[in-house]
Amino acid sequence: MAWYFLVLAGLFGGLVGGMGMGGGTLLIPILTMFLGVEQHLAQAINLLVFIPTGLIAVLIHAKNKLLDFKVFGIIIIPAIATAVGSALLVGEIKSDTLRIIFGAFLIIIGLFELYQAINTTIKNKRKINTPIIKHNLYSRFSRDF
Amino acid sequence: MTVSKISGLVVAGMVIGVINGFFGGGGGMICVPALLLLGLKNKEAQATAILIMLPISIASAIVYYSNGFVDWWTVLFVAIGSIFGGIVGAYLLKKLSNNVLQYIFAVVVLSAGIRMLF
Numbered sequence: 364m365a366w367y368f369l370v371l372a373g374l375f376g377g378l379v380g381g382m383g384m385g386g387g388t389l390l391i392p393i394l395t396m397f398l399g400v401e402q403h404l405a406q407a408i409n410l411l412v413f414i415p416t417g418l419i420a421v422l423i424h425a426k427n428k429l430l431d432f433k434v435f436g437i438i439i440i441p442a443i444a445t446a447v448g449s450a451l452l453v454g455e456i457k458s459d460t461l462r463i464i465f466g467a468f469l470i471i472i473g474l475f476e477l478y479q480a481i482n483t484t485i486k487n488k489r490k491i492n493t494p495i496i497k498h499n500l501y502s503r504f505s506r507d508f
Numbered sequence: 509m510t511v512s513k514i515s516g517l518v519v520a521g522m523v524i525g526v527i528n529g530f531f532g533g534g535g536g537m538i539c540v541p542a543l544l545l546l547g548l549k550n551k552e553a554q555a556t557a558i559l560i561m562l563p564i565s566i567a568s569a570i571v572y573y574s575n576g577f578v579d580w581w582t583v584l585f586v587a588i589g590s591i592f593g594g595i596v597g598a599y600l601l602k603k604l605s606n607n608v609l610q611y612i613f614a615v616v617v618l619s620a621g622i623r624m625l626f
Contacts, residue, residue: 366585373589380590381597382604383554384613387533390586392620404579406532407572410565412587413533416594417562424555431548431556437514438521438560445525446535446564450571453530466624468531473618475537480610487607 368398373412380416387413388472395462402461403453516546521560528561529568536561 372393380386387409394405424430453461520542528535536557543553572578 366581369582369585370589373586373591374593374596375589376586377590377593377595378597378600379593379613381594381599382601382609384609385534385537385617386590386594386597388537388617389613389620390590391531391533392624394586396620396623400582403572403575403577404582407569407577408579408583408586409533410528410569410572411578411583412590413561413565414569415587416591417558417565420558421555421562424558427555429552429555430559431543431552433509434517434543434546434548434556435559437509437517438524439563440521441518442521442525442528442535442560442564443567445522446529446568447525447571449526449529450568451575453532454571454575454577462624465531466621468527468534469617469621469624471621472534472537473614473616473621476610476614476617480607480614483607483610 372398376409376412377416384476385472388469391465392469402458402465406453406465513546520546524560525564528564529571532568532572535564 372390375393376386376390379389390409390412391405394400394408395402400408524535524539524542527538539557539560540553543556544550548556
């Protein structure tokens with residue numbers, strides 16, 4: 364496989380991730396569908412690629428005092444325990460089966476994102492409408508008096 | 509911190525761990541809304557989610573590596589692209605409408621999911 368295709372896939376995944384959306388959820392299907400990378404390998408690539416990017420982001424957020432270490436301290440122990448458990452389990456699952464399960468997972472994530480996008484649209488509309496009403500009232504008020 | 513918040517965090521942690529270990533990603537997409545539900549502000553939730561995802565990803569990656577699922581050259585090339593993409597993405601975020609991006613992302617993820625199923 365040509366190296367520049369891999370760089371391109373990473374570029375696209377990073378682009379989406381940098382915009383605050385799940386970069387990994389897109390990088391994995393790009394690697395498997397377009398570049399023929401095996402499903403387990405693609406997932407491992409995503410985990411490893413996240414580490415340097417995540418590290419830089421965390422350093423910046425720490426500087427800006429945006430990290431909640433109390434929450435981190437409680438959540439991290441059960442999270443690591445189940446992550447290791449499920450990563451061990453995934454090694455036992457065949458590539459084709461894992462690919463299908465991953466596809467189902469993407470559909471759930473996609474539907475969830477669609478729901479959130481629609482919610483944002485509704486909220487934005489409300490925000491836009493409120494000042495227009497105020498403006499109309501104000502202009503009517505000034506016209507009448 | 510209340511008992512219900514602590515138990516909420518423990519359950520959230522378990523779910524995030526299962527997802528990220530099993531799928532090699534996607535934990536952050538569950539982590540951010542979970543932290544928002546548990547009362548964190550938007551920016552804090554996003555930043556803390558990355559802090560949480562970091563050790564989880566390292567732990568999962570170690571397991572994947574010990575199972576023989578790592579090809580370092582591929583990782584290197586993808587990582588190079590990803591770091592540049594990340595910088596450009598963070599810059600573009602300020603320029604583009606977030607809502608339109610949300611729709612595009614949702615549709616792309618949905619179609620990728622359907623394509624992978626069949």
